[in-house]
Each structure stands twice: as C-alpha cells, then as structure tokens.
Amino acid sequence: MSDKIPHPSESHSRSDNDSSMPAVHYIPFERLEEFLKPDHFTIDFQQLFRTVWIRKSRLLISIAVFATLGLFIAVFSTVQYQSYALLIPEIGSAPQSRTEQLLQRYGSELGIGNMMGVQEGVIPPMLFSTIVMSTPFQVELRDTELSFRNINGKITYVDYVENYASASPVDLLKRYTVGLPRFLIVAVKNIFTSNDEDLELGYPWLAGGSTETNVRIVRLSKNEMDIIDGLRSRIMIEQNIENGLIYSAVTMPDPIAAAELNYAVVELLKEYITDYQLQKVREDLEFTERMKEESEKRFNEAQFALASFLDQNKVLSTSRARVELERLQDEKNLAFGIYNTVSQRLEQTKLQLNEQRPTFKEVQPVTVPTKHSSPKRVKLMAVSVIIGTITGLIWIFFGENLLKFIKAMQKV
Incomplete structure (x- = not known):
C-alpha cells in the first residue's frame, strides 16, 4: 500500500484557498471574562x-x-413682564388657655356641656391656588380694569383681549406648525358639536351671554371660556410648605397691567378667604341680631303691660289684682333675662367675628416690574x-x- 503524493499544483491551490479564508482566533474559555473587561473596549477619539x-x-x-x-x-x-408678591396668611384661631382646654376636654363628662364652642373651619393655604383658578374667581377677576401703555384710560382684561391684543409672529408660527394638529382637531370638533345658538334654541332664557341661575350655575360661552383659560395661564399661586409663604405672580405684556392684575388677585383672594372663614360667624351674628330685636320687643311689651296695670290699679285691694301683678312682673323679668342673654351673646359674636378675621402680612408687596421676564x-x-x-x-x-x-x- 503506497501513500499518494499530492501534485504540486494541487498543493499550491489548497494553499491559495487557505490564504483567502478569514483568520479565526480562538479565545480560551478561561480567558473570556478577562477579554470582556471594559479595558478591551476603547473609544478612538481621534x-x-x-x-x-x-x-x-x-x-x-x-x-x-x-x-x-x-x-x-x-x-x-411678545415681551412679557411678571409682577409678584409674597404673603404670610394668618388664618388660625387664637391659642386656648389651659383652663379653656380643660373645659373643652372634660366639660361633657362633668355635665356642663361644651362651653367653649367648636372651632370654625378654615381654608388651608394649599387650596389657595385652587380658589384662584376656579371659574367664579376668574369671572370676577376678568372685569378688573387695567392700564396699558399707548391706550388712553383703563380697560378690562376682556376688552384688552378682544380689541387690542394681537398674536405675535412666533404665536402664529406655533399655531400653524407645532399646533396645527390641535388646531385642526378643534376645528373639526366644532363642526360636529352644538354651539351657543343651538343651546339657546332649547333654553331661550339663556340667550344674551353668560348668566347665573338661582342655583348658582355659571354658564359661559366658548369665547368667554377661552378668555378665562388665557387669564388662568397668566396667574401662578404657589405655597412654600417649609415657611408658609404664599407666592403670587402675574405675567402681562405691560408692567403696570401686570402689577394691577396681581394686586387684584391678592385682594380678591383675601376677600374669598375672609368670606369663607367668617361665613358661619356672620350667619350667627345675623340670627342673634334678629333674636335681640324680638326679645327687646317682648321685653318692651311686658314692661308696658306692667306699667298699664299699675296705672289702672294704684291700690291693690284684691288678691286677684296681686296675682296679676306678680304674673306681669314675672313676664317682665323673664323677657328682660332673655333680652339680656341675647345681648351678651350678640356682643360675644361681634368679638368672635373680629377674632376670627384672617389677616395677611405682605412680606413683599405687589411691585411694578422694571425688567421683562420673557x-x-x-x-x-x-x-x-x-x-x-x-x-x-x-x-x-x-x-x-x-x-x-x-x-x-x-x-x-
């Protein structure tokens, strides 16, 4: 049996094929972890x-x-100016003394009732932003008269938006580029939804713009809602939880208008908070005043009846006359006692009204901005x-x- 000797040409072709194949490098399994280290992966910054x-x-x-x-x-x-203010609300009740705390805690157990009364509810500062952004608040705020340069006299925010404000080139670019899909969606939606005229056909008493029914349902047209939405976007109310400061900021294209609108926001917010916190006390005050008038009338009638009886019976010779006199005196004393109690209650309610009135300390009052904010x-x-x-x-x-x-x- 003889070995076959390869032909030289055959060996030459095989060597050519081997040289044309890509080189394969084998990595031992035990060195694979070392090879995968980050040092082997470098970035060629050059x-x-x-x-x-x-x-x-x-x-x-x-x-x-x-x-x-x-x-x-x-x-x-459009150049915008931002006016801001810093407030510290003081809306809590006065601290109770130790005696008042003991009476409030153990009064019911001792059978003397709750002599100190119940603390009235207050609006927490964290809800101030919700109040400012509410529709009733914005409806009142939109009628604020503002001053604008190049406009003689003061005009309301609604008048400014409808007759004087104009979209800037940037706003137009946003509307017809980035905002084009939303613009088309709103346009198509308006075609298939009922408008104000269709609503007024079914409810003729709603014709003539925004109204407020007896059950305090506020109805606004689409144009009015757009104006209010724009007004909301110009107002910012924030609370610093750590120190309790309330930050109020308003952005407008005019510095004076920004300061005036911010002042209106702060004052209207104070009015809302005060009305809410004192609502129950004011109702008690009105009721007590009516009770005082009625008790005073009863006392005067009892006093007049007693005086008339004494004038007619100067000499009380009969037992019947003496009994009638005692009855009239008892009615007078009872009427006077009720009148006196109600009068004291009225004075206490007036004092309570002043004590529970919230106050706001202005750390930084409303200022007119001197530089534009955007x-x-x-x-x-x-x-x-x-x-x-x-x-x-x-x-x-x-x-x-x-x-x-x-x-x-x-x-x-």
Whole structure:
C-alpha cells in the first residue's frame, strides 16, 4: 500500500484557498471574562474627531438652522413682564388657655356641656391656588380694569383681549406648525358639536351671554371660556410648605397691567378667604341680631303691660289684682333675662367675628416690574446652539443609517 503524493499544483491551490479564508482566533474559555473587561473596549477619539471634521458642514448647518430659529423666537416673541408678591396668611384661631382646654376636654363628662364652642373651619393655604383658578374667581377677576401703555384710560382684561391684543409672529408660527394638529382637531370638533345658538334654541332664557341661575350655575360661552383659560395661564399661586409663604405672580405684556392684575388677585383672594372663614360667624351674628330685636320687643311689651296695670290699679285691694301683678312682673323679668342673654351673646359674636378675621402680612408687596421676564434671549440662544450641536452630531454619526432605515420601511 503506497501513500499518494499530492501534485504540486494541487498543493499550491489548497494553499491559495487557505490564504483567502478569514483568520479565526480562538479565545480560551478561561480567558473570556478577562477579554470582556471594559479595558478591551476603547473609544478612538481621534477617529471620532476626524469624522466630525470631515463632515463638519452638517454640524454647521444644524447649528445655523437652530440658531436662526432661536433668534427668530427671541426677537419676535411678545415681551412679557411678571409682577409678584409674597404673603404670610394668618388664618388660625387664637391659642386656648389651659383652663379653656380643660373645659373643652372634660366639660361633657362633668355635665356642663361644651362651653367653649367648636372651632370654625378654615381654608388651608394649599387650596389657595385652587380658589384662584376656579371659574367664579376668574369671572370676577376678568372685569378688573387695567392700564396699558399707548391706550388712553383703563380697560378690562376682556376688552384688552378682544380689541387690542394681537398674536405675535412666533404665536402664529406655533399655531400653524407645532399646533396645527390641535388646531385642526378643534376645528373639526366644532363642526360636529352644538354651539351657543343651538343651546339657546332649547333654553331661550339663556340667550344674551353668560348668566347665573338661582342655583348658582355659571354658564359661559366658548369665547368667554377661552378668555378665562388665557387669564388662568397668566396667574401662578404657589405655597412654600417649609415657611408658609404664599407666592403670587402675574405675567402681562405691560408692567403696570401686570402689577394691577396681581394686586387684584391678592385682594380678591383675601376677600374669598375672609368670606369663607367668617361665613358661619356672620350667619350667627345675623340670627342673634334678629333674636335681640324680638326679645327687646317682648321685653318692651311686658314692661308696658306692667306699667298699664299699675296705672289702672294704684291700690291693690284684691288678691286677684296681686296675682296679676306678680304674673306681669314675672313676664317682665323673664323677657328682660332673655333680652339680656341675647345681648351678651350678640356682643360675644361681634368679638368672635373680629377674632376670627384672617389677616395677611405682605412680606413683599405687589411691585411694578422694571425688567421683562420673557423672552430670555441669551438663554434661548444658548439652548438653540446646544440643540443644534446635538442634532448635528446625530446627523453625522447616524444620518446614513437612519436614511437606510427609512428607505427600508418605505419598501415594506
């Protein structure tokens, strides 16, 4: 049996095939963990910088586009001024003495009842923002008269929005670009929904704009709701939980109007809080005043009846006359006792009304802003350049892959 000797040409072709095959490197399993360490994965920053430099035109175009957009927004946005105020509400009841606390705690057990009364409810400061943003509050606030430059005299916020305010080029750009889908959805929705005229056909007494029925149901038209929504967006009420400060801020395109509207917000909020907290005490005061009038009338009638009886019976010679005299005197004393008690209760209620009246300390009163709050042009330009840089880098490193992916999706 003889071994076959390969032909030289055959061995030569086999060596060519081996050289054309890719080299395969085998990693021992025990060294796999060492090979997967982060040290083996390095980033070639020189190559990255070289790629950015070669395709720098993409980066420059992206920065230029976003910088131009930022400059357009910074220049053509409506200048806004923000007026703010800081308040400390003092709406809690006065602290009770130790005797009052003991009487309130053990009064029912001792059979003397609750002599100290029940503390009236108060509005917590965390609900101030909810009150300000409520529709009844906004309905009252929209009629505030404001001062604007280049406008003679004062006008209401509603008058300003309907007759003087105009959309800036930036607002128009947002409406017909980013806000175009929402604009189309609202337009289509308005076609298939009933308007105010259709509502008034079914409820003729509602014709003539906003009304308020006897059950305090506020009805507003769509235009009025849009105005109120715009007014809400200009007001901000926040509470600092740590120190209890209430921060009130109003943004308007005029500094004087911003300060006047913020002052109206603060004063109307004080009025709402005061009315709510004193509502029960005022009802008690009205009831006590009516009771005083009735008890005073009864006392005067009893006193007049006793005087008339004494005038007619100067000499009480009979037992019947003496009994009648005692009865009239008892009625007079009873009427006087009721009148005296009600009078004392009335004075206590008046004192309670003053004690429970909430107060607000103005740490920082409403001020007229001297500088505009928006647009912040330097910050806007910096953000535009940063976004343009990031977008340009994404375009450099992932532009081709993204384009291939889009083409592949189109073929599918």
